[in-house]
Amino acid sequence: MKKKVDIVQELWNSKFSRDGFLYGTEVNSFIKENSHLIEKNTKVLCLGEGEGRNALFLAKKGLHVEALDASDVGLKKLQRRALEENCAITIRHTLLENWQALHKYDVIISTFMHLERKDQKDMFIKAIGALKENGYFIAEFFSVDQINFISGGPKDTNLLYQLDELYELFSSLPCTIHKLSQEIIMLNEGKGHKGEASVIRVVLKRWI
Ligand SMILES: C[S@@+](CC[C@H](N)C(=O)[O-])C[C@H]1O[C@@H](n2cnc3c(N)ncnc32)[C@H](O)[C@@H]1O
Known part of the structure; x- marks a missing residue:
């Protein structure tokens, strides 16, 4: 039987093997909107x-950036662009489920990480656990309602995010919920995300 790491990697490698950038080269707009929360020289x-x-x-803003992903093809494209643009980015090629933080971060971000419902909880617990005191977790995911839209994302509700479940989980973690909302937005991110979409936007601040 194939290992999960190989299944996830093959899926995303095939998507990222095509020419160009599936979600474009511009930063996600929710991350950009919240980038004022990220101070200079932070991790x-x-x-x-x-x-x-x-x-x-984020690297161009002078931050110390690490990028984690299961797809080596995606990460190679990232490294190539980083070299072209004279930026240094540390790469972590791993399945999130196999990753353990080696140090604490000032900020952790994530956009459109499609995890199975059972693994979503672990991602949030790990992320909050890997933040420094007062560190931020900033993220955007497709909500379960995205199943009704054709602007991108998985056609499997098990890979989408449920607002009330997130509220319950975040309330049990050592963080303040600065933002947790489900919104209908207009996506214009490469060929992969285009049109009206239902997303969940998250800003959490670690408090101990
Ligand atoms: C929809 S893409 C989003 C990529 C990027 N965040 C963006 O918005 O442009 C989902 C990404 O999550 C990665 N991914 C999915 N499941 C993963 C897992 N379990 N561990 C690590 N990376 C994973 C995929 O390889 C892919 O790069």
Whole structure:
């Protein structure tokens, strides 16, 4: 039987093997909107960073950026762009489920990480656990209602996010919920995300 790491890697490698950048080269707009929360010279981790559009944006702002992803093809494209643009980004090629933080981060971000419902909880627990005191977790995911839209994302509700479940989980973690909302937005991110979409936007601040 194939290992999960190989299944996830093959899926995303095939998507990222095509020419160009599936979600474009511009930073995700929710990350950009909240980038004022990220202070200069701090350490940022991008979870499920793919071809690197957010990591590049943050590295260009002078931050110490690490990008974690299961797809080596995505990460190679990220590294190539980083070299072209004279940026240094540390790469972590791993399945999130196999990752343990070696140090604490000032900020952790993630956009459109499609995890199975049972693994979503672990991602949030790990991310909050890997933040420094007063560190931020900033993220955007497709909500379960995205099943009704054709703008991108998985057609499997088990890989989408449920607002009330997130509220319950975040309330039990050592963090303040600065933002947790489900919104209908207009996506314009490469060929992969285009049109009206239902997303969940998250900003958490670690408090101990
Ligand atoms: C929809 S793409 C989003 C990429 C990037 N965050 C963006 O918004 O451009 C999802 C990414 O999550 C990665 N991914 C999915 N499941 C993963 C897992 N279990 N561990 C690590 N990376 C994973 C994929 O390889 C892919 O790069």
